[in-house]
Amino acid sequence: MTAKTLLSLRGLTVRFRLPNGETVAVDGIDLDVAAGEVLGIVGESGSGKSQVLYSLMGLLAANGRAGGQALFEGVDLLSLPRRELDTLRGQQISMIFQDPMTSLNPYRRVGDQIAEGLIVHEGLSRTAARAEAVRMLDRVRIPDAANRARRFPHEFSGGMRQRVMIAMALLARPKLLLADEPTTALDVTIQAQVLDLMAELARETGTAIMLVTHDLGVVARLCDRVAVLYGGRIMEEAGADALFTSPAHPYTRGLLDATPRLEMELTRRLGTIPGTPRSGGGDVIGCPFAPRCSARMARCTTERPAFAERPHLAGTRRVACHLIAEAAE
Ligand SMILES: Nc1ncnc2c1ncn2[C@@H]1O[C@H](COP(=O)(O)OP(=O)(O)O)[C@@H](O)[C@H]1O
Numbered sequence: 001m002t003a004k005t006l007l008s009l010r011g012l013t014v015r016f017r018l019p020n021g022e023t024v025a026v027d028g029i030d031l032d033v034a035a036g037e038v039l040g041i042v043g044e045s046g047s048g049k050s051q052v053l054y055s056l057m058g059l060l061a062a063n064g065r066a067g068g069q070a071l072f073e074g075v076d077l078l079s080l081p082r083r084e085l086d087t088l089r090g091q092q093i094s095m096i097f098q099d100p101m102t103s104l105n106p107y108r109r110v111g112d113q114i115a116e117g118l119i120v121h122e123g124l125s126r127t128a129a130r131a132e133a134v135r136m137l138d139r140v141r142i143p144d145a146a147n148r149a150r151r152f153p154h155e156f157s158g159g160m161r162q163r164v165m166i167a168m169a170l171l172a173r174p175k176l177l178l179a180d181e182p183t184t185a186l187d188v189t190i191q192a193q194v195l196d197l198m199a200e201l202a203r204e205t206g207t208a209i210m211l212v213t214h215d216l217g218v219v220a221r222l223c224d225r226v227a228v229l230y231g232g233r234i235m236e237e238a239g240a241d242a243l244f245t246s247p248a249h250p251y252t253r254g255l256l257d258a259t260p261r262l263e264m265e266l267t268r269r270l271g272t273i274p275g276t277p278r279s280g281g282g283d284v285i286g287c288p289f290a291p292r293c294s295a296r297m298a299r300c301t302t303e304r305p306a307f308a309e310r311p312h313l314a315g316t317r318r319v320a321c322h323l324i325a326e327a328a329e
């Protein structure tokens, strides 16, 4: 891959202060996103997926603090003054949340909300912006767009609202779109359509996507690359094809085993691995998955496995696992 690197996370951490100590939600993540690529981030609930995205956007809760580096075209988002981050967030980086209703103003007509963005970002006149808003609604397949533009958000279905959000997020042709389970609030039958549309529009605008999802079917169809998160760390990162055909990390294997192919097509959800998913907590010395891992060795609980390239495995991939490191020796 020769595409230029857009975002480089280096030792990214997110910690939350608690009344009786601290919890580590993201525990030292190294990850690159290339211009225009679709990177999937998967993992069970509580693994830190959302906090990775929030930290980049300066959206951590008041008791949260990000550490390490998040270099966006060489500029560290974590140490950027608020005003500069605001500018980047409007123009170069966009985010779509789970529930589109929380991001739309319920009291303003949908067409006016889109037009507003066009006036701010593209400098269009009000008349031109209104016309363009209708064109965009049409583009995201909102039927009878000219009429719909004059309606309020509550008059739209959930799927239509999320399509509007996607259109608005891509308005400024951002270089990076952060999408946090953007379709989980929607009817299963329309989730795939909405995601396909998002990927299609992003391809047109050349926008890279970091897509947090529970849905391995979505990953297989849309993502170029996948990072598998557990306990705030990346367990495995690989091309989507390589990950599905030959998962290496015991955690990834568990995730895929728990989701038989046929069932994956039917339910489009992650299954379950025996044991309780780790969620927050203090610092882990070894591997966070060790307590649930059937291949656990002594050093897995005492020594942090390096997240490193494994040339002996298929595809370009990095895995954090002592067992796999030893197999290469
Ligand atoms: N404000 C907070 N205070 C303390 N812990 C938090 C806070 N917000 C999130 N967390 C913890 O961060 C961890 C990761 O959460 P999250 O990124 O939302 O997981 P995911 O998106 O993968 O389901 C969870 O264990 C969660 O409890």
Ligand SMILES: [Mg+2]
Pocket (backbone or CB within 6 Å): 049, 050, 051
């Ligand atoms: Mg989440």
